[in-house]
Amino acid sequence: MTSRNQKPKIWLCCIWQCRSGLSSDVIVAFVVHRRLVPAFSIRIGFISLVVGISWLYFSIKKRKLIKVREKFFQQNGGLLLKQRISTKEGGVEATRIFTAEELKKATNNYANDRILGRGGNGIVYRGVLRDTRIVAIKKSRIVDESQIEQFINEVVILTQINHRNVIRLFGCCLEDEVPSLVYEYVSEGNLYKHIHNQRGAGWLTWQNRFRIAAEVATTLAYLHSFASMPIIHRDVKSANILLDNAYTAKVADFGASKLIPLDQTHVATLVLGTSGYLDPEYFQTSQLTEKSDVYSFGVVLAELLTGLKPIIRDRNDEQKNLADYFVSSVNNNHLFQILDHHVLQEGNLEQLQKTAELVNNCLKLHREDRPTMKEVAIKLEDLRKLTGISSSNQNGQGDNDHDEFSDFYTVPVDSYENTANSDSSCILHPTYSPS
Template sequence: MQHKQISLLFSFSMCVLILRLATAQNTSNTITKAANITKPGCPRKCGNLTVPYPFGIGSGCALDPVFEIQCTVTTPFIHDSEVYDISDSEIRIRNYVGRSCYSSEGTLLLLDDSPLMELGDTDPYSFSDLNKLTVVGCDDLSFLSGSNFAIGCGSFCTDNSSHAVIEGTCKDGVGCCQLEIRKGIKYFETTIESRNNHTGVSSFNPCGYVFLGEASRFHFRGLKDLNDTNFVERIKHNVPIVLDWTIGNLTCVQAQKRKEYACLVNSQCVDSHTDIGGYRCRCNPGYEGNPYIRPGCQDIDECADSSTNMCEQNCINTPGNFTCSCLKGYTGDGKKNGRGCIAPNSNSEFPWIKFSIGMGVSFISLVVGAILLYFCIKKRKLIKSREKFFQQNGGLLLKQQISSIKGGVEATKIFTVDELKKATNNYASDRILGHGGNGIVYKGILPDKSIVAIKKSKYVDENQVEQFINEVIILTQVNHRNVVRLFGCCLEAEVPLLVYEYVSHGTLFEHIHNQNGAPWLSLQNRLRIASETASSLAYLHSSASMPIIHRDVKSTNILLDDVYTAKVADFGASRLVPLEQTHVATLVQGTLGYLDPEYLHTGQLTDRSDVYSFGVVLAELLTGMKPILRGTSDEDKCLVEYFVSSMKNNSLFQILDDRVVREGGIEQLQEIGELIKSCLHLHGEDRPTMKEVSMELESLRKFTSPWTNADGHEDQNEV
């Protein structure tokens, strides 16, 4: 597909792009409420935008040149970029939208440049996780890549019908698709392409769009957006890109030791909690003003403000607070929302004491009774809720399946919610093992002291419950030493929880890309890891009771136990293949760099898709390179293309890891290279089966050669 890109390079040593929210409620009071918010002698506003210090209009009016903006008549600009709004932690910039339009015959009529934005590495700005990648269209696919990450989002209309498009939702990928980005990234670029050039849908959707913007500000209007000729301008002016800003790149502890520390009197320092560091200043409770400009934050006189004066009679203002008192002869705490001030009473106090005691006892009895009733009702609701979730998540179907399988009770255990809460210490943060695309994995300790991994899913598709239960049954019966075993599940929660075998030594990705290199990762161990992984995938494809396609084979999904044995994990994206079928049609899912290009363009998932992904892992093992390579010109390159090109140019040994070249024989390494190349064929039918790959790897592990390698060293292969 023809494609252009526009580069909006944000060098924040010179400028900062700032955008405005539509409502005043979303701006911060911390640096805008007090009268003195700008540097003396500097403009306060440009048009409708108030510019608080540390930002400033023009030279010398900001804390640092990175916070300077220019005002053209009534419109604020920074290097031709319009300024909209500033808050105490975020800035918002005007959006940019990528677009491609087609005729009814599929001819490309218009291709607007797709956004590419880069923030300065040393400047304290990053893209906020309030933004999401959004794709709007009925035949469009977009990728967003940045520093060490990449995501893809596809938006399609099933059966080429406009009736499936639903207003207000972007979750299903029908007409609209949205994906989250991680906090703290400094660079991103997008691409947009069409699978069928909008043929069949151009009558109600001639164009596809892609943009990164604040998710809460975008409302998908269904068919109105798909056929809106003014869509680009609407997004540009209504859906901003949000940037997080900080002062410098030091933490609060580090900055407080410096002479240029920016937080003034009666304010506190707040760390930014992003990878780039930095801090911001905030007025202490009971104070208001601008914490960056003298005289700093000032005490709020709560007594003078009728909206904050909570005293019935006497109000005494104190620094950062206030106190209430009653006139002489009155009793009470003097607060309007407390006991107030009680007038003196000439009658004997004894009846009042008895009355108070009686009322107190009655009240306590009533409260105790209400609490007991509340907990009884709550417990009953909890039981009903768990029963509802159990049935909703396919619990009855699972029990029926277990009873029909010999030995099923031992193979598939149904855990309770309380068991898994206790095992994970109520899902404590220190028990988190990792975050995946489909959920969070916790470390759990069962009553018998056995350690397990508990996966808590993010969501469940109610229409796929039967398939989910079938997959649980199949996976619990998978018995292979190189596959992470599924012990059972819990269906009483809102989303199912899966209990897996615990694997202790992290992922293969971490060991390959360890900065100092893993000492144990010799050529023979690399081939052993590859052989064990291939053996497990071959087993899933051909030896399981129903063939299983993993669909997300990558080095982060290959775990290593305490003796560095490989175990394939994370079957959240896996699919079962009925025995009479060779493929299944699914919504494209996988990881960029490992994803089978044939599957990406056809949506037809086969076992050869796993072969392609495994070929990428094998190339990663032999070269020590990541699937997406960051080039010297800041352009991302694909390891697959780099590897295949090296094979064609007879330069394989130049890209292999130095240790691999030292320990491997020439013939052995060339054979491995040819195996990887065969796995990476564009057409699945040209790739070997996983079983053939496994057999070839076993042969290569035992391969020895009397010849020396390319560097003149003798072979050091281990048999």
């Protein structure tokens, strides 16, 4: 007899007769508590509900993330950029558009210990791609319409350049709020730091200074004369000349550059450049020509000769600008008083004098009086022969410290000031495709 408080049980028996010739039947008995079935169903239902809600949450979150990234892609000029780099005929290696996740993984989620340099325009991180390539990833700080224009401009221009002395662009990322550029990793920072921060004191001999000048001159001549469409760099300065582990020069920062149609010698544009390097005639007339790069290169060559900054703040007005100070010193026969002591000790006097004359010619106030970059490159090659300086690397062993790697676009703010004017007209022709 069953007690009132005793809960009844259900006995379920399933009997199968063995049809395989075995000697006995197999009897399987299942004993199930009466309340086990609804409890089990509730648990299964609850788990299914949680899984369903979680799936729905993450699906909605993923769709929102995709929409946000699509918005940033369009906001950062992605459609225009794709159109411009996809219509280029031929070229160098294809420019990749990286995903935001790829760059996060490459930089360990933009960890502080991956920072190579900081500047007014952004932060440069050291990254490692999935194929183990080490790259420099420049993540912009603030983006407005003019900066987007410069960003697209730089990508488009770099996709059509194939030169060993031009910084190589692997690709870009447009899926974040601010765009990023992915460059080859150039380990020894920029020339400005080596000249002015004593970083290059050990290896920056006159021979190496001269070699770097010749490499940059040849590169600018290539951009002006031999590229498929002439390119005016428009911001030539020592901070935009990077050095790899062999101390080979790499011209960088093409955000301000201009493509010049073959049937034109100049373009009218708002002034953009860097104080101390800026062509005075371009500043006054807004007429940009290849001779503007020649002037800026003259300032860089003066830096290499003297070790002085382009803007010398602790001097009077007449001597504050290196270009004016250099020209005045040469014209007054004071050249050897302003040369860097390393240069003076190591250089051939005739070579130094003729190099100074070349600087003077580059710094002429009127562009018609300046040589072309091709003429400058040829002149430097002729001067090299005076002492047999090889055009190939003759590098000293410099400091290998990579912690001072600079932002491609900046150097300490007390060195010089950037011209604040932005360029509203970008002359770009959709005739290029991935390089």
